[in-house]
Amino acid sequence: MSKPKVAFFDFSCCEGCQLQVANFGEALLDILGLIDVVMFREVMSEKSEVYDVAIVEGSITTTHDVERIKKIRATAKVLIAYGSCATIGGINGMKNNFDLEDIKQYVYKQDAKYFETIPTHPLHKIVKVDYFVHGCPVYQPEFVKVLKCALAGLSYVVPDYAVCVECRFNENVCMFDKGISCMGPVTRAGCNSWCINNGNICYGCRGMVSNPAKNGQMDILKKHNISLDWVENKMNMYNKPRELDIDEQKHKG
């Protein structure tokens, strides 16, 4: 059996997630034994119009993006949304906090008229996505897990429980015990509490669990004297485009 052809693509993003692959080290050799990378702008100059698996980083922010991702979807047998920008809109989603015209003016000044822009969309709002690898950046071991599932034709289910679960397994001292607030309780796991293991807080980059206890979380933060603005900002830092999902549910009734 010939190895599946894999191509990497990027939209609005920092390309940091693709860098995670380039940084794999030795494990990369094992992965390259399984797949045939035909296009990966960060590490090679070759290009290919033929591929089986598309690994797509970045979010959709222009009508041109919409056309391009549709074309990629039509070519690829499997599409993997790769990194928070692609899976939940991520940092780019902050744009959706503002009026589009205003923000265009702010960024491009007098040249604004040459640019068209649309609200930030995660990939699945435009095309069908087969696999989600959340994270800013992606957590390498999870990417390997997803890749294995994709190659074996199995589904990958993103954990629908809080980062706290993995954080407790790792026996970290809770950030709330240190008097620091943390997005762990409402953020979905799968990253093995990577940030907290390294002394940072959880910023919620993986998106929220499907049924986040928003009131409970607000209550906790209030108990710890954390302002609602801070919470709102933290919640929206990665998760603003979540509103697109909520709107859709409302329309469905």
Added chain:
Amino acid sequence: MKRIELKESEYIVAPAKILEARMMTAQEKYFKIALEGGVSLDHEPGQFVMVSLLGIGEAPISISSSPTKRSYFELVVRNAGRVTNALHKMEAGDSLGIRGPFGRGFPVQILEGNDLLFVAGGLGVVPLRSLINFVIDNRRDFGKVHILLGCKKPADLLFANEINDWGKRLDVNFSCTVDKADPDWKGNIGLITSLIPGVNLNPKRTFAIVVGPPIMYKFVLLEILKKEIPEKQIYVSLERHMKCGIGKCGHCQIAQYYCCKDGPVFSYDQIKGNKEAL
């Protein structure tokens, strides 16, 4: 850290082979399976097995065949998750692993000599069939037999040929209904609850066995209780999330019961008023 191989473990699977596989409806696939080495599964009607696919996982599946068929057993699998999705891609000749049989099945010894009222909704006919066929294979040992089946539409009807044969038997009182008929349908139309009042039975010596989706139980049980069948003569089979099959992992817990070990078959008086059960 030492790593050794264990000769005994509850997590070892018995190798098995698919003898026959075919789609029954758009969502359900039928499998006829035999354990390797001519070993009989030796189950009780109403029990389940854990089907193991290497690299994919395990899923609990009700056994649909009667233990009177000793050389093989039958499963009907709805494509609903990771394991069942992979199972649907498998065909005759493929290998899989089996753990079990697990759980408490239908109390055959208690049912013997008594009249039986079977009520199955939707997929409920799958596990119930193991008991119905057991009873039919030992027909003389039981009293009157009433079978009531219901499903959403005629195309959802599982084991149509076999069910047709049940209907033709003189020693079985059989009715079937669909929620929504198509032009070819000649049977009853309406919910399964509508069939119960018309059954002529002696409540003192009748045991009711009900299997169906969670939503069905409440309404069917109400109708059956109206027939004055005693609570301890009513049995149901419940479905829960399961991982280990041996009463440890906690997923299938229904208040104090482990569905995989104390069930899946429960008598109504065991679970009456149990808010987590019905």
Added chain:
Amino acid sequence: MQQFVVLKKENFDAFISSLAQTQKVVAPVSRGYNNFSFQEVISGKEISLKYIPTILPPKKYFLPPRETLTAYNKRENALNAILEYEKMVIFGVHTCDLAGIQCLNMVFVDKPKDINYIIRKNKIAIIGLECNDYCDEYASCCVVENHLPNGGYDLFFTDLGDAFIVHINTMLGEELVSKAAVFKPADAKTLKSLESLRQMKRSIFKDEVNVKHENLKILFDSAFESKVWEDLNKRCVACGNCTNVCPTCYCFDIIDEPNLDLNTGVRYRNWDSCQNEPFAKVAGNENFRKERSQRQRHRYMRKFKYPVDKYSRYFCTGCGRCSRTCMAKIKLKETINDLAKETK
């Protein structure tokens, strides 16, 4: 050999160091912010002798958060049962955690036996350590009668100031003591000090809730419909901390993990939590405990009702971890008192 021996404090480090030379020793170690965890130590100096319950209980050594059950090879259609274990000594287990291990033993020895658990448990030596006083306001060990030692250890240390008095409970314990050669027989005076310490403890430790030990079960028998669970529904964020830190929660998931060759791999179990959203969800998407209130109720019932019916034992050890770790400040003692208030 006497049942009681004495270890002078100045010899404590020598004891731990000599133990650590021949096998892995784990003990409570400070993690800052009044947090502690059981970790490998090589000297007595690393150990926090005065500690409040660790982040995770010693259950992590008996039922590891992730444990391989079987290893497979698809091409050969082979699946072999695997056991991973480590011989070790756990030093400094408080009476609440000793009770927790006893509860886990009941569950995993109950048929069908969990052979992985049983073999692993028998490779671990347990050295208990007495709490002379309450650890903090979250503990409720007295009402579940776990404030005094009640077996489940090989050796049991009680701090008497300048020395430990040590109860030898098993042959294995006796071996550890004789090998170390730093223990002296306990004299009548030391035994008396132990007795007076216990006497003093009986005056310090009182039922921590407004319900008596024997009435706890009765309270939970009728607690199913309580409004208290609705209150928890609003506050709980379902982070799963309470169950993961509980010494008697043992629910697990079973997952297949292929290696990169996609041919070989392992099937492992890892801790799961009834507080997690998908825990009771079946493949057809029906979730039998969708509400956080139902899940919290289930957690409490699994401590104060179901196991009492089955094993005649409370599965709450009174360690207080669930309350200590809860960001929403759902406190076990408060919940019990609220339930009790309702029935009055």
